[in-house]
Amino acid sequence: MSDSLFIGGGGVDYAEKQGLTLKYANRHGLIAGATGTGKTVTLQILAEGFSNAGVPVFLSDVKGDLSGLAKSGTAEHKLHGPFTERAEKIGFTDYTYHACPVTFWDMFGQQGHPVRTTVSEMGPLLLAQLLELTEAQEGILNIAFRLADEEGMPLLDLKDLQALLVWVGENAKDLSLRYGNVSSQSIGAIQRRLLVLENQGASQLFGEPALELSDLMRTDASGKGMVNILAADQLMGAPKLYATFLLWLLSELFEELPEVGDPDKPKLVFFFDEAHLLFEDAPKALVDKVEQVARLIRSKGVGVYFITQNPADVPEDILGQLGNRFQHALRAFTAKDRKELRMAAETYRENPRFETEEAIREVGVGEAVTSMLQKKGVPGIVERTLIRPPSSQLGPFTKTERAAHLAASDMAGKYDEPMDRKSAFEILKARADTAAKEAAEAEEKAEELEPVLREFNAGRRYSGARVTRSTSKSTRRGASFGEAMTKMVVKELTGTTGRRMVRGILGGLFKGR
Ligand SMILES: Nc1ncnc2c1ncn2[C@@H]1O[C@H](COP(=O)(O)OP(=O)(O)OP(=O)(O)O)[C@@H](O)[C@H]1O
């Protein structure tokens, strides 16, 4: 069975060993089922299996219960009582307890090493999706990205993008001539969305040092694949951010990894938990993109496994690409449920021993209707499989255990401290500072000359006799000088390098910081 992962027992009395063929593990998968039916444990045993086979894994831990992967299970653990029974039943004779090599990651940098990307790596398309922008707003975001490119201003963090948008707003008139309508309303709308994103804690996602993909693809000294666990409990409060981040990670893997065709085993297996979040209210263009990434990433040796309660949550085109399936129990209360159940059942190759639809309704906790890809990538006949018990601890790591693990991690120190190099924000701020200095100098000059101006203006107000009464020479000089000065000051104050713009830039930047 070294070319496959042991997943549990099927056939009569669950006595036939069932396996997931490593060679086809890059042809994606699905773990579905109602709440409490065993999805998370299935994910856990798959992660263990891949890791043992030397395949690195990336998964998100939505409820915090997967951190136990980093710790060995024990025979004494009371939850493990039934595990040995289960193991015996399915002929899992070499059932042992062991931990997996784990790296913890956390966008908020608390439960793991921080994961970051830059605004420009995220790109306007995903960012527009994340911010739920309209077409017009997305157009402006595209212009902003292009300008940043042209002006040589790196977009690393959110304040870079915010500063750039302020600058775009200040130059809207000129930019409209070049690119079409750049409306301040749309810019304002994007800025407000960015604020919402910031309030969700996203400022920590954007910046440097950005995650290097190779750090997700490591094996330990004994050749086991690293299990990368992204803390996602807090992230669930911002579902759009969660889904977009994972999608970004997938597209990044797709872009950076070389073609490998169908390798003997995957280079990385990616578990996408709560996958329905990716597809909920997603525009067709995005679903198409996910479909495309899923189809093409296979040949880069990356297997993607979607986890969701109902297979109907996954668009048909994508579902059709998920070759290895674990269908835990589905309930069928309503007519709609029954219809979806029937449709789910129809996608399997029938087993003469049982009705697929009935089996999906009946399977117990930790049991699943499974179908794995067989020789030549043909879907196997559907089985009722009692899933094997995990070797690592069921349930979470304690806070203390996690802290100790993090301190000892070989990623410690690499990502923990943020780095803020010169980028759009700093460049625009420097420009604004220069402009502010110029404006201040001009104002100072104006103040020096104010008495002259006052005299001149007073002279004009009290016209006639009084002017003629003073020496005609000095009045004439005052008039010409004062007029020129007035013009100069007005020009300085309304020109493009004037105070108005300075306030515009700084006001926008420092608001809410
Ligand atoms: N393969 C298994 N071996 C042993 N016990 C299992 C197995 N699968 C599930 N169980 C038991 O069932 C419980 C619930 O399973 P699990 O947490 O995986 O459900 P779930 O489908 O992820 O639920 P939720 O939708 O609430 O996240 C586990 O805590 C465990 O006690």
Ligand SMILES: [Mg+2]
């Ligand atoms: Mg679960």
